[in-house]
Amino acid sequence: MEVGTIKAVHIYIHEEKYVTAELELNVKGANxxxxxxxxxxxxxxxxxxxxxxxxxxFIFRCMQICGVETFESLKSHKVLAHIVDGEVIAIxxxxxxxxxxxRQEFDTIRxxxxxxxxxxxxxx
Numbered sequence: 279m280e281v282g283t284i285k286a287v288h289i290y291i292h293e294e295k296y297v298t299a300e301l302e303l304n305v306k307g308a309n310x311x312x313x314x315x316x317x318x319x320x321x322x323x324x325x326x327x328x329x330x331x332x333x334x335x336f337i338f339r340c341m342q343i344c345g346v347e348t349f350e351s352l353k354s355h356k357v358l359a360h361i362v363d364g365e366v367i368a369i370x371x372x373x374x375x376x377x378x379x380x381r382q383e384f385d386t387i388r389x390x391x392x393x394x395x396x397x398x399x400x401x402x
Contacts, residue, residue, distance in 0.1 A: 280305045281372060282359040284344070287352050289333070292319055297333050301340060301352065303366060305359050312359070312366040313340075317380050332384055339378045343371050 282305035289299045292315050300314035313336055320333040337349050344355040360368040360377070368379035 279358045279360055279370075279374065281356055282306075282310070282366075284352050284355050284357060285309070287340075287349055288314075289349075290315070296320060299333055299336050299349075301369075303357070303359055303369075305361065305366075310359065310361065310364075310366045312369055313380055318384055332387075335384070335387070336380065339383070340369070343369060343376050343378055345371070 282303040284301050285304050286302040287299070288302070289297065292298055296315075296319035298313065298315050298317075298319050300317075301312040303310045303312055318332045318336065320331070340352055341347070341349060343357060344352050346352055346355065356372050357369040358372055358374055359366045360370075360379075367381065368377050370377040
């Protein structure tokens with residue numbers, strides 16, 4: 279785990295039908311992304327009624343970790359970054375509490391949604 283600084287925050291439209299967000303981090307002089315299109319996409323047209331609210335959850339969790347009240351306020355905050363194979367897979371506050379692993383957390387949401395919809399026998 280390394281301490282990094284959030285340099286920028288972005289919300290993107292991807293392929294004209296999905297929405298995603300990412301944080302740009304600087305860790306020991308190297309630039310990394312956390313989130314973004316390779317990590318999660320909110321549903322078609324920004325989220326269908328049946329989609330999990332991935333974009334809102336991502337924004338909420340990042341703000342929660344940094345203790346800020348606006349997405350833009352994330353810029354310049356320090357976070358702990360868990361980097362594996364050149365990719366930031368999780369962030370936490372600098373005290374190392376309240377970790378947010380996007381893929382792990384969103385996989386849990388998907389599994390719960392499948393279980394609650396009666397399709398628990400589907401493989402993700």
